[in-house]
Amino acid sequence: MSNGGVNFDVPAGRLDGIISSSTEATASLPNPTSDIATLIANFGAKGFTAEELVILTGAHAIGKGHCSSFTDRLTAPSSEINANYRDNVLNKTCAAGASTTVANNIRDIDAATLGNLTSYVIPAVGGDYLDNSFYTNNKNNLVLFHSDWALVNNSATLKSVDEYAKNGTLWNIDFAQALVKLSKLAMPAGSVCQIRKKTCRAIN
Numbered sequence: 001m002s003n004g005g006v007n008f009d010v011p012a013g014r015l016d017g018i019i020s021s022s023t024e025a026t027a028s029l030p031n032p033t034s035d036i037a038t039l040i041a042n043f044g045a046k047g048f049t050a051e052e053l054v055i056l057t058g059a060h061a062i063g064k065g066h067c068s069s070f071t072d073r074l075t076a077p078s079s080e081i082n083a084n085y086r087d088n089v090l091n092k093t094c095a096a097g098a099s100t101t102v103a104n105n106i107r108d109i110d111a112a113t114l115g116n117l118t119s120y121v122i123p124a125v126g127g128d129y130l131d132n133s134f135y136t137n138n139k140n141n142l143v144l145f146h147s148d149w150a151l152v153n154n155s156a157t158l159k160s161v162d163e164y165a166k167n168g169t170l171w172n173i174d175f176a177q178a179l180v181k182l183s184k185l186a187m188p189a190g191s192v193c194q195i196r197k198k199t200c201r202a203i204n
């Protein structure tokens with residue numbers, strides 16, 4: 001997924017739950033409309049620093065979002081989002097309905113839809129993959145969620161955004177570390193859990 005850039009050993013022995021609940025996941029994850037104070041508090045409550053918040057959100061260099069996840073961005077002021085991106089990419093695509101999806105990374109949007117925004121695309125050598133392009137996209141106000149943009153609207157987190165925009169190798173290393181830390185988050189008290197024996201994504 002990262003073309004070999006992000007590379008780490010996955011620690012074995014993690015306790016995994018035996019049921020998967022989207023309601024529970026939504027309840028503990030921050031909302032994409034969150035402001036920076038809420039994001040820092042939410043990650044802080046799980047033992048992550050503001051810098052790690054910036055590092056992990058770089059995962060939005062891949063994947064996609066449903067229009068229903070960023071309706072606030074369709075009318076956000078041009079100080080918070082590139083107006084051409086808002087009007088000619090997001091609003092046009094989302095006119096098809098709330099369940100339509102848009103790629104998180106402008107790189108993964110087709111050139112016809114992007115129009116002259118293609119000049120902002122940071123090509124991934126060898127195809128679409130996880131890299132540090134999220135940070136430059138963010139500085140250009142070309143990111144999907146308000147929670148993404150919030151990272152450039154705070155001097156401390158902006159410093160990290162600048163650092164990772166410049167240094168993709170550092171981001172690869174720091175992202176791998178932060179992701180391993182994320183994978184070690186303790187299960188909520190009282191959870192029924194197990195160490196997977198054969199297939200990681202299926203209960204024993």
Ligand code: HEM
Nearest residue numbers: 030031032039056057059060062063064065066067069147
């Ligand atoms: C900072 C807090 C975060 C917020 C508010 C947030 C919010 C979201 C939302 C709303 C979506 C789109 C869901 C949809 O409409 O289908 C999304 C997609 C995604 N997020 Fe995040 N996210 C956050 C942090 C993270 C982190 C820490 C990671 C991984 C380390 C991550 C990885 C992804 C990926 C890979 C996708 C694309 C999923 C797909 O293509 O189906 N996000 N995120």
